[in-house]
Amino acid sequence: xxxxxxxxxxxxxxxxxxxxxxxxxxxxxxxxxxxxxxxxxxxxxxxxxxxxxxxxxxxxxxxxxxxxxxxxxxxxxxxxxxxxxxxxxxxxxxxxxxxxxxxxxxxxxxxxxxxxxxxxxxxxxxxxxxxxxxxxxxxxxxxxxxxxxxxxxxxxxxxxxxxxxxxxxxxxxxxxxxxxxxxxxxxxxxxxxxxxxxxxxxxxxxxxxxxxxxxxxxxxxxxxxxxxxxxxxxxxxxxxxxxxxxxxxx
Amino acid sequence: xxxxxxxxxxxxxxxxxxxxxxxxxxxxxxxxxxxxxxxxxxxxxxxxxxxxxxxxxxxxxxxxxxxxxxxxxxxxxxxxxxxxxxxxxxxxxxxxxxxxxxxxxxxxxxxxxxxxxxxxxxxxxxxxxxxxxxxxxxxxxxxxxxxxxxxxxxxxxxxxxxxxxxxxxxxxxxxxxxx
Amino acid sequence: xxxxxxxxxxxxxxxxxxxxxxxxxxxxxxxxxxxxxxxxxxxxxxxxxxxxxxxxxxxxxxxxxxxxxxxxxxxxxxxxxxxxxxxxxxxxxxxxxxxxxxxxxxxxxxxxxxxxxxxxxxxxxxxxxxxxxxxxxxxxxxxxxxxxxxxxxxxxxxxxxxxxxxxxxxxxxxxxxxxxxxxxxxxxxxxxxxxxxxxxxxxxxxxxxxxxxxxxxxxxxxxxxxxxxxxxxxxxxxxxxxxxxxxxxxxxxxxxxxxxxxxxxxxxxxxxxxxxxxxxxxxxxxxxxxxxxxxxxxxxxxxxxxxxxxxxxxxxxxxxxxxxxxxxxxxxxxxxxxxxxxxxxxxxxxxxx
Numbered sequence: 001x002x003x004x005x006x007x008x009x010x011x012x013x014x015x016x017x018x019x020x021x022x023x024x025x026x027x028x029x030x031x032x033x034x035x036x037x038x039x040x041x042x043x044x045x046x047x048x049x050x051x052x053x054x055x056x057x058x059x060x061x062x063x064x065x066x067x068x069x070x071x072x073x074x075x076x077x078x079x080x081x082x083x084x085x086x087x088x089x090x091x092x093x094x095x096x097x098x099x100x101x102x103x104x105x106x107x108x109x110x111x112x113x114x115x116x117x118x119x120x121x122x123x124x125x126x127x128x129x130x131x132x133x134x135x136x137x138x139x140x141x142x143x144x145x146x147x148x149x150x151x152x153x154x155x156x157x158x159x160x161x162x163x164x165x166x167x168x169x170x171x172x173x174x175x176x177x178x179x180x181x182x183x184x185x186x187x188x189x190x191x192x193x194x195x196x197x198x199x200x201x202x203x204x205x206x207x208x209x210x211x212x213x214x215x216x217x218x219x220x221x222x223x224x225x226x227x228x229x230x231x232x233x234x235x236x237x238x239x240x241x242x243x244x245x246x247x248x249x250x
Numbered sequence: 251x252x253x254x255x256x257x258x259x260x261x262x263x264x265x266x267x268x269x270x271x272x273x274x275x276x277x278x279x280x281x282x283x284x285x286x287x288x289x290x291x292x293x294x295x296x297x298x299x300x301x302x303x304x305x306x307x308x309x310x311x312x313x314x315x316x317x318x319x320x321x322x323x324x325x326x327x328x329x330x331x332x333x334x335x336x337x338x339x340x341x342x343x344x345x346x347x348x349x350x351x352x353x354x355x356x357x358x359x360x361x362x363x364x365x366x367x368x369x370x371x372x373x374x375x376x377x378x379x380x381x382x383x384x385x386x387x388x389x390x391x392x393x394x395x396x397x398x399x400x401x402x403x404x405x406x407x408x409x410x411x412x413x414x415x416x417x418x419x420x421x422x423x424x425x426x427x428x429x
Numbered sequence: 430x431x432x433x434x435x436x437x438x439x440x441x442x443x444x445x446x447x448x449x450x451x452x453x454x455x456x457x458x459x460x461x462x463x464x465x466x467x468x469x470x471x472x473x474x475x476x477x478x479x480x481x482x483x484x485x486x487x488x489x490x491x492x493x494x495x496x497x498x499x500x501x502x503x504x505x506x507x508x509x510x511x512x513x514x515x516x517x518x519x520x521x522x523x524x525x526x527x528x529x530x531x532x533x534x535x536x537x538x539x540x541x542x543x544x545x546x547x548x549x550x551x552x553x554x555x556x557x558x559x560x561x562x563x564x565x566x567x568x569x570x571x572x573x574x575x576x577x578x579x580x581x582x583x584x585x586x587x588x589x590x591x592x593x594x595x596x597x598x599x600x601x602x603x604x605x606x607x608x609x610x611x612x613x614x615x616x617x618x619x620x621x622x623x624x625x626x627x628x629x630x631x632x633x634x635x636x637x638x639x640x641x642x643x644x645x646x647x648x649x650x651x652x653x654x655x656x657x658x659x660x661x662x663x664x665x666x667x668x669x670x671x672x673x674x675x676x677x678x679x680x681x682x683x684x685x686x687x688x689x690x691x692x693x694x695x696x697x698x699x700x701x702x703x704x705x706x707x708x709x710x711x712x713x714x715x716x717x718x719x720x721x722x723x724x725x726x727x728x729x730x731x732x733x734x735x736x737x738x739x740x741x742x743x744x745x746x747x748x749x750x751x752x753x754x755x756x757x758x759x760x761x762x763x764x765x766x767x768x769x770x771x772x773x774x775x776x777x778x779x780x781x782x
Contacts, residue, residue, distance in 0.1 A: 012634070043627035045499070057636045063625040065498045065637040068521050071491035074483065078495025078503070079625060081479045082453055086499075086627050104491070107484035271435075271606070278435055278608055286435070286606035290461055290544070311692040312685075313605050316766050 008032035010041045014058045021214040021221025047072040051093035052126040070101020073108035089116040098134040110169040112203035116194045122211040130216030165241035171203035173242040177210040179228040255315045259300035260324025265379040270301035277305040285313035377420035384424025438576040439464035439603040445577035449584040450616035452478035453503040455492035461600040462534035465506040486511040490518030497527040498637040500624030506532035520559030524639025528587035532596040534603040537762035545762025546600035549736035555713040565593040567712040569683040573607035588619040601685040668716035669708040676705030682733035690733045693770035717747040724748035
């Protein structure tokens with residue numbers, strides 16, 4: 001019998017702990033498929049964040065380390081500077097990357113650290129039960145913004161891709177989404193490019209994946225994907241924000 | 251046991267730490283036990299600077315000097331601050347072209363050397379410190395003048411080779427002063 | 430014999446680290462230890478190593494965490510306020526059982542404090558600092574030579590026990606120059622089968638991690654780690670004894686304070702006072718044995734410290750409170766003079782404690 005669908009080799013057999021309808025599973029799979037296709041499982045070293053993906057070290061079959069909250073890019077820097085021949089990536093959420101770890105994010109990008117960063121933006125703190133994130137939308141109701149995010153009181157969401165693209169340092173900054181099949185396919189292309197860039201020695205490549213959190217948004221998975229389309233993407237438009245090599249090729 | 255505790259004090263920029271280093275290296279060369287401790291921090295940039303050098307024939311205990319055997323004072327505040335800490339029978343070297351007060355103690359040997367003026371006359375004003383150190387060497391036969399060039403060689407970076415000769419000149423001026 | 434050269438304490442640490450095989454340094458500038466970073470910045474690129482100035486102390490300790498997880502000998506250095514920032518990483522490094530060498534050239538605190546020498550991070554270094562049940566091996570050099578030898582020792586102990594070794598120095602030892610001799614020794618190497626090297630698809634993946642959501646598992650991890658700590662307490666304490674044979678007063682001091690104290694002991698002996706010195710070289714594990722032995726023969730201990738007496742309780746514990754422990758101290762960047770220590774010794778001798 002012909003195999004038509006199987007689990008990527010770069011994922012272990014451990015069952016995901018993610019909530020029903022959570023796109024983390026899709027994004028893990030995309031990263032693993034890319035590792036398989038590039039044949040880098042044996043030399044990849046992944047850095048897990050603090051947040052919902054904290055146990056990513058159990059799911060990816062490559063060598064893994066779990067970093068303190070927000071520090072994944074610093075940990076990845078340490079690894080990559082020791083083992084430039086390995087492929088080093090971080091997998092981080094919005095609280096981890098854009099709030100507590102902003103300094104590590106900006107400075108690893110500014111150094112054009114030759115690492116790949118997968119940034120999952122679902123506009124909320126998931127693991128701690130749905131608090132306001134640095135990327136929560138204006139007016140968004142969360143446990144710590146129960147009357148909706150009041151930008152006069154707690155400021156505006158941070159558009160990470162746009163901001164990092166202003167830096168000289170990074171090689172590649174792109175925003176993708178995983179709310180429909182077409183977007184998922186494009187997300188994989190961007191993730192693949194982010195890994196290929198590292199293998200080619202081009203430097204810091206970050207893919208911001210606009211994701212969903214049905215549980216903490218208080219929506220069905222289907223409604224959550226619709227909310228991505230109607231509310232998230234207008235604020236966080238899909239696109240390539242920086243691609244130094246493409247620019248040089250022009 | 252013979253231990254000599256030398257305190258050098260003045261303004262930042264007068265080569266206080268450098269002259270301390272010179273003495274420490276000279277001691278090292280004479281097979282002494284040595285410690286060199288600078289003051290550090292913002293005062294190094296233009297404020298007061300001082301440096302503790304201990305030369306001994308037994309291992310140095312505390313590198314911090316509270317009662318120096320030798321004081322080199324390169325400005326008035328330093329002389330005023332440390333004059334009474336010098337042990338009876340000790341030595342005080344005063345740059346008399348920068349300090350116009352006199353030491354009012356009879357139990358120490360005081361050497362007034364117009365070092366800054368002497369150095370200025372030769373166009374090497376910044377080496378007044380080494381003029382005084384030269385005179386100190388003359389008074390401390392255990393350190394001897396021998397091998398001095400080698401020490402200067404060690405301390406002056408290769409890029410500033412011209413400074414070696416000038417340092418030797420300053421040391422010689424100090425050594426022959428009042429002779 | 431190798432040549433005697435003059436070197437600053439901070440530079441001696443850097444040179445010794447390189448000789449110990451350390452090729453990766455991550456740091457952030459802070460007085461009074463910046464010479465270490467400057468030395469590394471100059472040397473590392475020339476010997477195929479990496480010097481990287483991080484954006485913060487937090488980032489630098491996490492770079493150390495990553496580099497160590499990758500199997501390398503790696504270090505960072507800082508001074509008191511910077512070490513506070515690094516404690517998060519130190520806790521993770523402890524919880525993940527990877528080696529690291531961390532240097533603290535202490536300055537006065539708390540807060541931004543001052544920049545003059547201090548020993549006021551004794552508690553932070555020996556009792557934890559970061560969160561959780563953990564220990565660090567704490568080495569307290571008292572000379573430029575020891576800045577070097579304990580750095581090498583620190584790397585070896587860190588690799589042997591897979592944990593952090595901290596060099597707890599102070600601004601004086603960091604800034605002073607003394608003669609030093611480097612012996613030509615090959616650095617020791619240790620097997621690191623746990624290191625992140627890439628699986629090459631030939632072995633199950635290695636995971637470096639400090640998260641255990643099941644309390645039974647986390648408890649077992651901590652129990653196991655404390656078995657290791659027990660071994661260290663049995664095998665690794667280091668100390669120096671000076672004139673203790675017939676002493677009936679025991680001065681206890683480490684680092685720069687021990688040198689001041691030694692001067693005072695010499696003077697007191699010349700006055701006929703039978704006083705000796707115990708200098709802990711490892712602060713954790715604390716040298717319990719010599720203190721305990723001294724407790725049976727001396728009439729009192731005098732702890733000489735550049736802080737408010739943080740070591741006093743360790744002396745009391747080690748001596749099982751058999752004899753009084755006096756404190757002779759300065760703090761905030763001040764250093765006690767030999768006379769101050771001598772005065773304390775005379776007081777104890779006269780019996781007016």
